[in-house]
Amino acid sequence: MIEIENLNVRFGSAIAVESVNLLVGKGESFGLVGESGSGKSTLLRTVMGLNRNWTGTIRLNNQDIRSAGRAALVRTAQMVFQDPYASLHPRFTVGNALAEPMRINGLPNISRRTAELLELIGLSQDYASRFPHELSGGQRQRVAIARALSLSPRILLLDEPTSALDVSVQAEILNLLNRLREELGLTFLLVSHDLAVISYMCERLMVMQNARTVEVLTRGDLRAGALKQDYTRNLFRASLHGVRPGVQP
Amino acid sequence: MNRSLAVIENLGIAFSGEDGKPVHAVKGVSFSVGREKLGIVGESGSGKSLSCRALMGVLPPSASITASRLEFSGIDLLRASPRTRRQLRGGQMGMILQDPKFSLNPVMTVGRQIAEAVRLGDRRLSVSSIRRRVLEVLESVHIRGPERVYDLYPHELSGGMGQRAMIAMMVVREPELLIADEPTSALDVTVQAQVLEIMDELVRRRGMGLIFISHDLNLVSRFCDRVLVMYAGRIVETLEAGRLAEARHPYTRGLLACLPAIDGPLTPLPTLERQADWREIPA
Ligand SMILES: Nc1ncnc2c1ncn2[C@@H]1O[C@H](COP(=O)(O)OP(=O)(O)OP(=O)(O)O)[C@@H](O)[C@H]1O
Ligand SMILES: Nc1ncnc2c1ncn2[C@@H]1O[C@H](COP(=O)(O)OP(=O)(O)OP(=O)(O)O)[C@@H](O)[C@H]1O
Ligand SMILES: [Mg+2]
Ligand SMILES: [Mg+2]
Numbered sequence: 038m039i040e041i042e043n044l045n046v047r048f049g050s051a052i053a054v055e056s057v058n059l060l061v062g063k064g065e066s067f068g069l070v071g072e073s074g075s076g077k078s079t080l081l082r083t084v085m086g087l088n089r090n091w092t093g094t095i096r097l098n099n100q101d102i103r104s105a106g107r108a109a110l111v112r113t114a115q116m117v118f119q120d121p122y123a124s125l126h127p128r129f130t131v132g133n134a135l136a137e138p139m140r141i142n143g144l145p146n147i148s149r150r151t152a153e154l155l156e157l158i159g160l161s162q163d164y165a166s167r168f169p170h171e172l173s174g175g176q177r178q179r180v181a182i183a184r185a186l187s188l189s190p191r192i193l194l195l196d197e198p199t200s201a202l203d204v205s206v207q208a209e210i211l212n213l214l215n216r217l218r219e220e221l222g223l224t225f226l227l228v229s230h231d232l233a234v235i236s237y238m239c240e241r242l243m244v245m246q247n248a249r250t251v252e253v254l255t256r257g258d259l260r261a262g263a264l265k266q267d268y269t270r271n272l273f274r275a276s277l278h279g280v281r282p283g284v285q286p
Numbered sequence: 287m288n289r290s291l292a293v294i295e296n297l298g299i300a301f302s303g304e305d306g307k308p309v310h311a312v313k314g315v316s317f318s319v320g321r322e323k324l325g326i327v328g329e330s331g332s333g334k335s336l337s338c339r340a341l342m343g344v345l346p347p348s349a350s351i352t353a354s355r356l357e358f359s360g361i362d363l364l365r366a367s368p369r370t371r372r373q374l375r376g377g378q379m380g381m382i383l384q385d386p387k388f389s390l391n392p393v394m395t396v397g398r399q400i401a402e403a404v405r406l407g408d409r410r411l412s413v414s415s416i417r418r419r420v421l422e423v424l425e426s427v428h429i430r431g432p433e434r435v436y437d438l439y440p441h442e443l444s445g446g447m448g449q450r451a452m453i454a455m456m457v458v459r460e461p462e463l464l465i466a467d468e469p470t471s472a473l474d475v476t477v478q479a480q481v482l483e484i485m486d487e488l489v490r491r492r493g494m495g496l497i498f499i500s501h502d503l504n505l506v507s508r509f510c511d512r513v514l515v516m517y518a519g520r521i522v523e524t525l526e527a528g529r530l531a532e533a534r535h536p537y538t539r540g541l542l543a544c545l546p547a548i549d550g551p552l553t554p555l556p557t558l559e560r561q562a563d564w565r566e567i568p569a
Contacts (some may be wrong), residue, residue, distance in 0.1 A: 073446025119445040147507040174384040175330025201473045203501035206330045208544035208555035237546035275475035
């Protein structure tokens, strides 16, 4: 569903993604973890056609993104950005933000769908008239997720979708994403620095450091601690080190 | 905790709702912070950011605020002039906002913004030693290639780099009280540990007070000294951080159960059945 071959992305003389290959199957959920600044968001943004200066091949649902039109792409893939401020227009109310992509793409029953989307993310209907600055950080992130879902895309690119959320809302969103993936056969490419979230959500994952791939692991490898590279081992150790303050039996 | 740096008593924050009736976002919040690490956790929308913004004096203009006491370092903030409050914000009080890129100046390079903070701290420094100090502090927050990053604009930073740029700026300024709103949510665990170490050092060595808002319960229980739990605009519980697992309030206990684990089951995560009576302050 997502095929990336020998991707290189540059910003001026700096290289943000170097020689990355990635294959994500239909219906698969694939995780991306790694050092801050290692190129994870850049990779997702490039797949969405938001970067210019790149070489290599990217295919989504068998369409080469260089030749496929913008309209076809947005129906195939949608992205939830790491920084929800960046994806929500400050002068659009929540209701408008949700309805706008549907309107542009000529979808029917927009007001009903908008109401459903709000319900999906656990916000009451009065939030439709609010502006982004009138929301808390986590509420903004939820609206961004609903907006990405509004066009019923086949692929969701999720950049730290729950890192701004408290754990109870995180649990609801992760359950929701899993349910939608199952019901609609969605494919996920999910960035998170939380290995527990990755292990819960993804069948496979890629570890990145300094613009390059460190290794690709299955969920089984991650759970068994079967890691080949030192960088990943450190990451894993640091994650476990955060002992869970025992959930009482 | 010795002397309090900041005291909030009976804070209320309201907005006018659809029908003109006030909507209370924060209700009866009281707490104080000394030279310690005070964590605030709580549901999304429970009023964590707003409460801290009230202390900083950076609420949106549409917010109306009431409090019986709002003090910083013996200064009555309710009576302080806008000028005094501005001076406090630029000096003794610092805040890292939840959206770091939003609080950096979008049209000035990161290096210049930090340089400005360095310069204000010591006006005798030469241009070249200011630059050296900026590169040093960028390195101390583990930013790769500080020379390159010096010349980047905020929108050219990754999420975690933006957070670390904000932290670098605070390290340079050394405020008395630092309010950090989800300051490490975009950092991977290894970088996060290093950055927390820096904040911890400011508390231990400089006697800074730190208010640390985070949804990461593990992190808060490891890193902070005390934790406030907020729910629906109120503080529902105050705990010693290390004893978060012994939380009594059903909301806090429910929160702990919602966490996924690396080796946890793949069945749907438990979620909270929110109860109306959670809105009441427990006896
Ligand atoms: N528009 C841009 N101009 C210049 N450099 C950029 C731009 N966007 C990203 N970069 C650089 O590319 C590198 C990778 O950034 P990216 O945002 O992809 O990292 P990331 O892995 O998502 O990190 P994080 O986990 O902190 O979000 C960084 O060094 C960043 O400074
Ligand atoms: N300008 C505003 N106008 C109206 N309501 C607002 C405004 N700003 C915040 N609110 C509301 O006040 C409540 C508390 O917001 P706050 O930002 O303090 O939440 P929070 O606890 O920081 O949540 P999060 O963890 O999601 O960041 C939310 O329900 C939010 O929608
Ligand atoms: Mg990123
Ligand atoms: Mg907040």
